[in-house]
Amino acid sequence: MDKIKVYIVDDYYLIREGVKKSLKQNSEIEIVGESNSLSDLATSIKTSQPDVLIFELNLCQQPIRDLIENLKKVNARVKFLIISDCDCELPLVMAVRAGVTGFVRKNVSKEELLHAVQQVYTNKEYYVSDVTQVLLKGFLANQTSDSIFSDRELEVLRYICKGRSNEQIADILFISEKTIATHRRNIMKKAGVKKSTELIVWALDNKIVARN
Structure with missing residues (x-):
């Protein structure tokens, strides 16, 4: 069975190390790269060709749909899993609409993190329960970028x-x-x-x- 190739992006070194340590304990995971920034990520993704990109949502300095579209151009099969403590409705809704299929918190257990990676890799979705509630609220409001504002x-x-x-x-x-x-x-x-x-x-x- 082919290993699941994972690339990690977070601006905190300890977060990246924690994610790597948790995932490396499973023989089906291969860490193919890491970065502290989303800048120039397309080059790294093109070279490493990960199956799953784990990244911090708050690092995104451009519309997330643009980020994902650009990365898909160099790696059409890559899946996206956010690891973040962001709980604002609009960024989360926009991320899902852009193609993100997984979301975990930074205090995630190694078992849950592995499960999330496996789910996303197999074209399924995985969102922690509190994020599901935020997303439900956002989608019920039929949010666009400006409709959440009065x-x-x-x-x-x-x-x-x-x-x-x-x-x-x-x-x-x-x-x-x-x-x-x-x-x-x-x-x-x-x-x-x-x-x-x-x-x-x-x-x-x-x-x-x-x-x-």
Whole structure:
């Protein structure tokens, strides 16, 4: 029986080592590579030709559909398993729609990790229970990149992308600066980002705002 070739991407060395140690204990797994970044990953995937790519979702700096499409061009058979503690609905829903078929948490046991790899490798799905609930909520809401935001949040987001401060947006929309700050926090949480610069890039990549 051919071994399942696995490639690991995580920015934390100890996470990569833990995943490798857990999987290497099984004779049907072969670790063919690792990286601390998703940058230039296509070259490594083309060379190593893994069956399963295990990666941290929060490292994705481009629309995940683009990442997966690019990797599929150099390795059509590769499957995708996320290992992350991300619990924001939108990034998870977008990942599944892009072709990710597995998701485990970073505190996953070695037995569950192996099972997840095997499931994904055999064209099945594996999502830990709490992620399943998040995905169900997201799909029931029929989420697209902008439908999770209220009309007011979309207004605020578009002004943020124009470089306006909370005070300026509050003056334009005739609401309090405190309310704008609350909207900004909620928008960033839904988008799964922590910085305004990351939010702007995310909004541009997902075509919520137009590039000038």
